[in-house]
Amino acid sequence: MSKKTIYDIDIRGKRVLVRCDFNVKIRDGVIVDDSKLKKSLNTIEKLVSDGAKVILCSHLGRPDGKPVPNLSLSIVAERLSDLLECDVKFADDDNVISSNVKEMVYYLEEKEIILLQNLRYNIGETECDDNFAKNLASLGEIFVNDAFGTLHRKHASNLGVTKYIKDCVIGHLVESELREIENLKRDVTNKRVIVLGGVKIGALDIEYMLNNFDTIMLGDPIAYDFLKAQGHYMGGCSVNEYNIEKAKEIMKLAYEIGTKIVLPKDIRGIDRDLIYKNIFVEEIYEDFRGRDIGDETIKNFCEIIKNAELVVWRGTVGKYKIPECQKGTNSILKAMKDSPAKTCCGGGTTSEIAYTLGMPLDYISSGGGALLEVFNGNDIPSLNAILDKEGQVSGEQKNLDILSLEEAEEYLKTLEEHVELSI
Secondary structure (H helix, E strand, O other): OOEOEOOOOOOOOOEEEEEOOOOOEEEOOEEEEOHHHHHHHHHHHHHHHOOOEEEEEOOOOOOOOOOOHHHOOHHHHHHHHHHHOOOEEEEOOOOOOOHHHHHHHHOOOOOOEEEEOOHHHOOOOOOOOHHHHHHHHOOOOEEEEOOHHHOOOOOOOOOHHHHOOOEEEEOHHHHHHHHHHHHHHHHOOOOEEEEEOOOOHHHOOHHHHOOOOOEEEEOOOHHHHHHHHOOOOOOOOOOOHHHHHHHHHHHHHHHHHOOEEEOOOEEEEEOOOOOOEEEEHHHOOOOOEEEEEOHHHHHHHHHHHHOOOEEEEEOOOOOOOOHHHOHHHHHHHHHHHHOOOEEEEOOHHHHHHHHHOOOOOOEEOOOOHHHHHHHOOOOOHHHHOOEEOOOOEOOOOOOHHHOOHHHHHHHHHHHHHHOOOOO
8 A cells, every 4th residue: 555645644733753864974074965865855845835843853873872972963954954945943952852852842833843863862762762752752743754764674763653643654755765666666577686785694684585686696795604605715704604504595595486696706805915806716715805896706797787677786895985995886886877777776875876976877765774675575664654545554553543432542541641742
């Protein structure tokens, strides 16, 4: 079922809590890439135009439950003010939510905007703490999830709050991302290829990908566990022994399903002499540390991309921050640009590289993990909690629209005991 959006509800005069993804890159106190902010403008401008009282919230970086000055969202509030050409108030409170913040929200007028402090200053955000979720939910009468990049997370600001706000919908960005992915899956059913790098096995559900892609190409560092599982000596390459058995299981399942897992033939790396060299997998020695895919692997990957009908890319195939290790990633990106296939990439670093190099892919997603979760058809609780067009919820979260009178009265009684419903 399609989900209810900001275009399906009446928001005039209502306090609208909006979960955004303002996890921007900041260098020396300056936002170096504001593309995530710009992608949120359609939703914010729609809410303001319709007379809502807008409360924005987001995370920035990983402060691990404590205030970190250089991860404050104050700089984001300033940039948003410029982009929106209006004043975006900033609730500068390291507790994120307090009586002072609630008072600021209480006095918001229609069409005014306030941005909360970094959600991850409070450990309750990433732990989906119920008390934090209740306090956050008490700020809004309507909840809008417009943070596609964190859609797959089970956090207080995108999942926890949905238990305590009656009307939960998605914003323009999330709606457009879901539509793009749905179109890709519908339009391309054969020769689907995915390129994975930048993470280890534990960070990906490769098993789910086996049924959605015909070919899976693996780069640094995820490929090393698979090569080790095949019996190769990996020297100083980053290998997690705990993942070897899982890699074997995945390769066995891929063989049974008929999905190809393509691993590097050669690797670019260094040894104790700190001289970069290209060697075949069979030649890896004790001190050798892989940093990128090698020249033969690049040729092989690019040829597969050339003959594909859909290419999805998630994660650099080498340690891209090192200039000597950018060739693999840049070559794959160029091959995608030149390919007749539909092309898509997602993830912070991946998307940034595509934008920086000016590579016009068909679709650049604002999320990496979320892109794969949605494409694979995985269960996403925060999305389940959003009302369908028909007024139903797909997950376990209760909504007053679908409760009996007796259930609604009991539910409201519970809320009144635990949540400050008005501020």
